[in-house]
Structures are given as C-alpha cells and as structure tokens.
Amino acid sequence: xxxxxxxxxxxxxxxxxxxxxxxxxxxxxxxxxxxxxxxxxxxxxxxxxxxxxxxxxxxxxxxxxxxxxxxxxxxxxxxxxxxxxxxxxxxxxxxxxxxxxxxxxxxxxxxxxxxxxxxxxxxxxxxxxxxxxxxxxxxxxxxxxxxxxxxxxxxxxxxxxxxxxxxxxxxxxxxxxxxxxxxxxxxxxxxxxxxxxxxxxxxxxxxxxxxxxxxxxxxxxxxxxxxxxxxxxxxxxxxxxxxxxxxxxxxxxxxxxxxxxxxxxxxxxxxxxxxxxxxxxxxxxxxxxxxxxxxxxxxxxxxxxxx
Numbered sequence: 001x002x003x004x005x006x007x008x009x010x011x012x013x014x015x016x017x018x019x020x021x022x023x024x025x026x027x028x029x030x031x032x033x034x035x036x037x038x039x040x041x042x043x044x045x046x047x048x049x050x051x052x053x054x055x056x057x058x059x060x061x062x063x064x065x066x067x068x069x070x071x072x073x074x075x076x077x078x079x080x081x082x083x084x085x086x087x088x089x090x091x092x093x094x095x096x097x098x099x100x101x102x103x104x105x106x107x108x109x110x111x112x113x114x115x116x117x118x119x120x121x122x123x124x125x126x127x128x129x130x131x132x133x134x135x136x137x138x139x140x141x142x143x144x145x146x147x148x149x150x151x152x153x154x155x156x157x158x159x160x161x162x163x164x165x166x167x168x169x170x171x172x173x174x175x176x177x178x179x180x181x182x183x184x185x186x187x188x189x190x191x192x193x194x195x196x197x198x199x200x201x202x203x204x205x206x207x208x209x210x211x212x213x214x215x216x217x218x219x220x221x222x223x224x225x226x227x228x229x230x231x232x233x234x235x236x237x238x239x240x241x242x243x244x245x246x247x248x249x250x251x252x253x254x255x256x257x258x259x260x261x262x263x264x265x266x267x268x269x270x271x272x273x274x275x276x277x278x279x280x281x282x283x284x285x286x287x288x289x290x291x292x293x294x295x296x297x298x299x300x301x302x303x304x305x306x307x
Contacts, residue, residue: 093127093128100306105304106271115146128157134153136148146175148171155190164188168183169184170182170183198218215234215235218232229259232259235253236252258273267307273302
C-alpha cells in the first residue's frame with residue numbers, strides 16, 4: 001500500500017508537469033514558425049521590389065533636387081553609379097574616373113592692376129593611380145603680358161585621404177619683350193587633412209638645381225546647402241636668391257583669399273571675393289625696385305566650374 005501510494009504520487013507529478021509544459025512548448029514552436037514565415041515573406045517582397053523598375057515619379061525624385069526641403073539628391077555626383085547592396089567585394093575602386101575643375105576662373109581688380117586669373121586641375125585614373133594635370137596663371141591687362149605654369153603628375157594613393165604626386169612643371173612669363181621659361185621636377189602630396197582642410201604642399205627643383213616650395217590650404221564653410229564661404233591660403237618660398245626673376249631667398253610671399261560662392265548646381269557656382277598678398281624679404285625689395293607694390297589687395301569676381 002505504501003509502495004502503491006508512492007508510485008501514484010510520482011505518476012501524478014509527472015502527468016501534472018507534462019500537462020503544463022507541453023502546451024507552452026507547442027505554442028513556442030508555432031510562434032517560431034510564424035516568425036520565420038513572416039521573415040521569408042518580407043525577404044521575398046524586398047527582392048521583388050528591387051526587381052521592379054522605378055516609377056517615373058521616383059526616378060524624377062532621384063534625378064532632381066528636392067525643391068520642397070531644399071536638400072539635394074545624395075547620388076547627384078555619383079556619375080550614374082549606385083551601390084548594388086550585394087555582399088562581397090565590389091570593384092568600384094578599380095573604375096576609371098575623370099574630372100576637370102576650374103576652382104578659379106575670375107577677373108581681379110586691384111591697385112592699378114586689372115587681370116584675369118585661372119586655376120584648373122584635372123585627372124583621370126582609378127582610386128589608386130591617376131594622371132593629374134594642374135594649370136594656373138594670370139593675364140595682366142595693364143601690362144599686356146602675364147605668366148602661367150603647367151604640371152603633369154603621376155598620382156599614387158598612399159592612404160584613404162592622401163596621394164603622393166611627382167612629375168614635371170613648366171613655367172612661362174610672356175609680354176613686354178620678355179619670354180622667360182623654366183623647367184622643374186615636382187614632388188608633393190595632396191589630400192584632406194583633419195577637420196576637412198584641403199592641403200597641397202609641393203617641392204620644386206628647377207633645371208639648374210634651384211629648390212623652391214609651395215603650400216596651399218583651403219576650407220569650405222557651408223553657410224547653407226548652396227552658399228559656401230571658402231578661405232584659402234598660399235605660401236611660396238625659395239632656397240636660392242634669384243634677382244633676375246624677382247625672387248629672394250626665404251619666404252617670398254603670403255596670399256590669403258576669401259570667396260563666397262552660390263551653387264545653383266554643384267557643377268556651376270558664381271562667386272565674389274577678395275584677395276590679399278604681401279611679399280617678404282628680398283622679394284619685396286626686388287618688387288619695389290621695379291616700381292611695383294609689395295603688398296596689394298584685389299576684388300575678385302568669377303565662377304567655379306567642374307565636369
């Protein structure tokens with residue numbers, strides 16, 4: 001009787017445990033099944049949406065700026081490429097790309113001087129290697145002359161934000177019976193410094209072994225999505241004294257520019273601004289000997305274009 005009672009109690013406890021746990025286990029299994037079915041249905045719908053062609057309205061919204069909010073299409077500068085969303089390695093960094101940008105295309109009016117000024121860069125290649133061209137100069141209306149320089153460079157990426165560049169440079173001054181030419185070897189770096197400063201230092205060695213250097217830094221301050229204020233600084237220096245060229249040893253000049261542009265489109269942005277330049281040391285002395293000012297300020301009016 002005692003054994004029977006013990007077996008009865010054990011059986012009752014087992015039956016009670018199973019009656020409580022089995023329904024919960026069944027409900028949990030059904031819930032997991034419904035969740036998996038919902039996920040499969042969602043994935044199927046997403047894949048179908050990707051296969052559907054975009055409607056004319058959505059294509060129009062992707063191709064144009066949002067006029068209501070004033071924001072712009074994030075893919076506007078992608079050249080037609082959009083991320084596919086596929087897993088694995090994508091070969092977009094091996095695509096050949098090209099760009100030409102006239103950062104300065106302007107008219108300057110200053111201390112008894114009126115001139116046209118341009119500063120252009122263009123490149124073609126992949127993310128890792130490019131052929132780079134830099135072309136800048138000025139045409140002085142009051143003197144019927146001017147000067148320009150052209151650089152042809154091989155550019156190699158050394159990090160995510162920096163390229164090392166080396167190649168050749170050709171300078172020429174023309175007008176008033178003077179046509180001076182100089183040839184240089186070039187080595188420098190170009191990239192994006194912390195806090196979004198665009199920096200471009202370079203070292204030059206001419207055909208006579210004379211060494212000079214230049215550093216340019218610029219920063220785009222977004223006052224709005226389209227209104228941009230750009231301060232820009234440039235310093236030139238020489239390791240040699242070249243009086244025949246009006247260049248002294250040491251720091252030759254310092255230039256500070258301030259331009260305010262409005263981007264009607266990203267590719268076209270008219271601007272106004274002001275530029276201040278001061279020569280130092282023997283460079284200032286040579287300039288004064290030629291009855292030219294060693295410090296001057298100019299008002300600029302121009303347009304920034306790229307394609």
